[in-house]
Amino acid sequence: MRTQPFNRIRNIRVGVPLLALVWLAVTTLPFLFVVATSLKTQDETFSSPVWALPAHLYFGNYAAVLEGPYFTYFRNSVFVVGVSVVLIVIVSAMAAYAFARMRFALNRPLFGLIVAGMIVPLHATLVPIYLLTRNLGLYDTPFALIGPYVALSLPVSIFILTGFMRQIPRELEEAAQLDGCGPFGIFWRVFFPLSGPGLATVAIYNGIGLWNEFIFAYMLTSTSEHRTLPLAVWDFQGQYSSNVPAMLAVVTLTSLPLIVAYAFGQERVIKGMMAGSLKG
Template sequence: MATETNRLHFPRIRIGVPLLGLIWLAVTTLPFIFVVVTSLKTQEETFSEPVWALPTHVYFGNYWAVLNGPYLTYFSNSVFVVGVSVLLIVLLSAMAAYVFARLRFRLNKLLFGLMIAGMIVPLHSTLVPIYLLTRNLGLYDTQFALIGPYVALSLPISIFILTEFMRQIPHELEEAAQLDGCGPFKIFWRIFFPLSTPGLATVAIYNGIALWNEFIFAYMLTSTPPHRTLPLAVWDFQGHYSSNIPAMLAVVTMTSLPLIAAYAFGQERLIKGMMAGSLKG
């Protein structure tokens, strides 16, 4: 009886899982399709036609208007700020994770707990101190004003991920390197850093996506277009009494494409890194 019951439920599972996948695909894809379709309309057509209506004529003027504005400046600023921040996050979190995962000293657990406690600090409680510190250091309204907060606020979760990952690397590799005369520094760079590539990729992609879309610090610590990042580009097409909605959605589309491309090429490493961190060797 149990076998017959399993045979009855198995086809339902095989049908239900793809169906749920299609529903989730629709939920996640339709908003992006709406953004792309609306960005190809004129502003008059946006208000005169139904929301989901296809454009009567494909209009690329919104994209030309975006490219003729300071969009490319915002884009280069985002690439620089996010690139430098992610590089520092990966290096610093990897070195700290190696210390917490492999080196034994008296304050190891205490310092690791304090570091992880940074994950529960509310973001908005840091706005005023970071703003005042940035002003006092003379970094306000520069690209470097964003790098410090981005790195500091991203380190706790990154260290947590990489520490759990490095704890699962076999001790035999470390012992063999010690017998060959390698110190902690060489062991880290020659063994742990290369073997942690899936975890490092996970940290890089996770933080890269989060920082690419970050708004509040970019808005608070920069004030002029030459130093602002992409999340603030939408404001160029928003006035006091009206907004150019198609142009704003063109900005959103062009801002999202790099993230979609990065995830398309890096999703396998991201998934492998997350799964590797959840398995014990």
């Protein structure tokens, strides 16, 4: 009978690494497939087995991508995502401070309403946002994307930061009040600096999502001068055929900044999400 707990512990020790290896294969193999296919010629892509390695490394696809308007797409993505993330962090931090520390009659109902925004289907907002962007004269500009990106990212960002700020000791807030700080001073000098891990989580989480965003970028822009990286694949798609290796070269180049960013920030993302899920 005593051996049963030991058997369970042994099974857990064996099972968890196996599951981790399976998950590693599931997440890594598709990316390796994309990279390998991007190093093939178009003829080799259709004449060789799908999972076959390239016979010779062909970098012409990457040269074709970089010679096109890739850097214009890259510049637009950096601008749109950068401005959007800064606005998301500032606005969500201010709102989270109000919900976490300020007492007013509609605190809980408003917080519940904002959190409910997380379940609004993205596609339900396409037509209203398109019409609003047209009426404001922002269609086919980088600024057309910033508004929807910020608005749709605020619910989850406020949810994460509110849970994070509720864990900050009230003694620090009281000490700042004794020093003569008002609500904004307390937020800016105490809560904003101490929420660094949560702010980093929000920035990385939203940055990754917005960097890959496709549907709004496709709907609200129409020229390569203002489009972002997810739409660069359209430059290699014709009416009757597609340059698949070149398209996957675009995907590879677009994914590399995200892989690097997430490799350095994954711990903060996990910690921030865990903090946001706790009830203060």
